[in-house]
Amino acid sequence: MAHEVYYEDINVGDEMPELVKGPLQKLQHVMYAGASGDFNPLHTDDDFAKAVGLDGVIAHGMLIMGFVGQAITQWIPRKYLKKFGVRFAGMTKPGNTITVKGNVVDKLVEGSENIIRCEVLAQDENGDIKVTGHFEAALPLKG
Amino acid sequence: MAHEVYYEDINVGDEMPELVKGPLQKLQHVMYAGASGDFNPLHTDDDFAKAVGLDGVIAHGMLIMGFVGQAITQWIPRKYLKKFGVRFAGMTKPGNTITVKGNVVDKLVEGSENIIRCEVLAQDENGDIKVTGHFEAALPLKG
Numbered sequence: 001m002a003h004e005v006y007y008e009d010i011n012v013g014d015e016m017p018e019l020v021k022g023p024l025q026k027l028q029h030v031m032y033a034g035a036s037g038d039f040n041p042l043h044t045d046d047d048f049a050k051a052v053g054l055d056g057v058i059a060h061g062m063l064i065m066g067f068v069g070q071a072i073t074q075w076i077p078r079k080y081l082k083k084f085g086v087r088f089a090g091m092t093k094p095g096n097t098i099t100v101k102g103n104v105v106d107k108l109v110e111g112s113e114n115i116i117r118c119e120v121l122a123q124d125e126n127g128d129i130k131v132t133g134h135f136e137a138a139l140p141l142k143g
Numbered sequence: 144m145a146h147e148v149y150y151e152d153i154n155v156g157d158e159m160p161e162l163v164k165g166p167l168q169k170l171q172h173v174m175y176a177g178a179s180g181d182f183n184p185l186h187t188d189d190d191f192a193k194a195v196g197l198d199g200v201i202a203h204g205m206l207i208m209g210f211v212g213q214a215i216t217q218w219i220p221r222k223y224l225k226k227f228g229v230r231f232a233g234m235t236k237p238g239n240t241i242t243v244k245g246n247v248v249d250k251l252v253e254g255s256e257n258i259i260r261c262e263v264l265a266q267d268e269n270g271d272i273k274v275t276g277h278f279e280a281a282l283p284l285k286g
Contacts, residue, residue: 021180031178035171036206037164038213042221061221062205062212063179069205070181078185078204078231085228088221 005076007107007114007139014104016118019071022097022125024059029094032063059092064130068122071100076137082115086133096124105134113138148219150250150257150282157247159261162214165240165268167202172237175206202235207273211265214243219280225258229276239267248277256281 029043038060041048046056065086072081092098102120109115115138122131172186181203184191189199208229215224235241245263252258258281265274 028178031174035174035178036209036213038209038216040216060209061216061224062209065212065227066179066181066203066205066209069208070179073181073183073204081204081231083228083230084208085226087226088224 003077005080005139006142007116008142010104010107010116010139012104012107016071016075016100016102016104016120019067019074019100020097021067021070021100023095024092024098026057026094028063029057029059032060036060036062038062054091055093057094059094059096061088061131064092064098064122065133067098068100068120068131068133071102072118072120072135076135076139080137080139081135082138083136084133085135086120086131089129089132092124092130096130098122098124098130102135114141115139146220148223148282149285150259151285153247153250153259153282155247155250159214159218159243159245159247159263162210162217162243163240164210164213164243166238167235167241169200169237171206172200172202175203179203179205181205197234198236200237202237202239204231204274207235207241207265208276210241211243211263211274211276214245215261215263215278219278219282223280223282224278225281226279227276228278229263229274232272232275235267235273239273241265241267241273245278257284258282 049057100122102118106117120133123129192200243265249260263276266272
């Protein structure tokens with residue numbers, strides 16, 4: 001869980017604490033399906049996935065996006081998070097271990113808000129990129 | 144699950160099929176915690192949530208973002224989805240029923256890609272907005 005983070009303590013170039021998830025298991029897709037209500041069989045039925053041209057099931061893209069969100073909110077308290085966007089770059093398969101990284105690319109004052117902008121990335125154990133993204137948070141001042 | 148969608152069949156102003164999720168239950172937070180591995184007690188422990196100034200547990204923001212993702216991929220096959228971004232606007236509580244809506248705001252050809260841009264929104268039964276966002280998809284042509 002995130003502790004307090006102040007605008008003055010964050011600098012451009014700072015790295016977000018890494019989050020490592022995995023190795024992922026098919027069962028996690030089933031759990032995610034149950035939690036989210038997204039029962040697309042592409043994520044839970046290998047025969048179905050093969051019938052549409054894949055090697056087997058792939059993870060819900062939103063699960064991987066969720067890992068990125070978890071990495072962010074382990075560092076920056078959720079209440080300060082304003083925007084979060086991703087680009088989907090690749091499919092995630094059972095057995096992949098996902099590492100989420102990020103760094104601060106900009107700091108700026110907008111009106112009464114003290115904003116940090118960060119880039120984030122989720123990649124597997126081979127360095128294949130699954131998701132790239134960015135987020136923006138408005139942080140409190142110490143003073 | 145999404146069926147095939149062609150660029151020629153989508154027009155600016157078209158509405159995304161609505162997705163309704165809920166009423167949400169605390170148990171869904173527990174399930175999401177187990178599926179995602181995000182065990183921040185803010186989502187599962189009312190006493191903890193009250194200790195930090197809330198009325199009780201709130202949903203994982205990524206679960207609500209996931210509902211928006213599910214609404215999108217029920218309409219547009221996941222493989223065509225390029226970008227997805229949100230702005231977090233409000234907290235979601237047990238008992239809320241979330242409706243996800245969206246509409247097409249732009250169509251354009253970029254290089255060899257036929258792109259649609261859409262705006263999306265998740266709101267509760269009182270019209271309180273939880274998440275606003277946008278996505279971009281590259282669609283196939285019929286011809």
